[in-house]
Amino acid sequence: MENTSGLSDFQLENGIGPVTEKLTLGEIDLAKASKGEKAFNEKCASCHKLDEKYVGPAQRDVLTRRTPEYIVNMIMNPDEMGKKHPETKKLLAQYMTQMPYQNVSMQEALDILEYFRSVNPKK
Ligand code: HEC
Numbered sequence: 757m758e759n760t761s762g763l764s765d766f767q768l769e770n771g772i773g774p775v776t777e778k779l780t781l782g783e784i785d786l787a788k789a790s791k792g793e794k795a796f797n798e799k800c801a802s803c804h805k806l807d808e809k810y811v812g813p814a815q816r817d818v819l820t821r822r823t824p825e826y827i828v829n830m831i832m833n834p835d836e837m838g839k840k841h842p843e844t845k846k847l848l849a850q851y852m853t854q855m856p857y858q859n860v861s862m863q864e865a866l867d868i869l870e871y872f873r874s875v876n877p878k879k
Pocket of ligand 1: 796799800801802803804811812813818821822827830831834838844845847848851852853854855856858860868
């Protein structure tokens with residue numbers, strides 16, 4: 757289905773990028789979450805804090821705002837998201853900075869997702 761943004765309903769809800777169907781998520785995997793925390797500190801913390809706005813939005817509650825698939829697509833494909841996705845465009849206008857792709861592998865992105873799940877207040 758198309759809408760005025762030219763994106764499919766899936767893309768509107770879940771972002772544009774390598775994740776094109778719903779992920780199957782089980783119980784939070786703490787070993788992965790701990791790897792994800794390390795990757796977050798290395799590649800994301802220069803712009804994101806968990807609880808405060810910084811160069812980009814605070815991340816503790818990101819799963820309350822976005823689907824897991826949206827988050828992975830944002831990590832893997834921020835340029836295209838910034839150009840085409842209405843929600844990302846809004847954030848771009850607000851933060852005035854385009855998030856760069858940080859050379860994150862798909863596995864690392866999933867580890868970071870697990871980290872975000874482990875810190876989310878509604879887990
Ligand atoms: C150079 C700064 C910078 C780095 C590094 C960075 N980001 Fe971002 N990020 C931003 C900015 C600015 C935004 C909001 C504007 C936009 O979408 O480009 C954003 C948006 C996001 C969003 C969407 C948030 C929402 O509420 O929709 C997620 C998720 C995200 N970043 C995760 C990450 C992760 C994970 C990493 C590390 C792999 C990372 N970012 C690295 C600056 C950065």
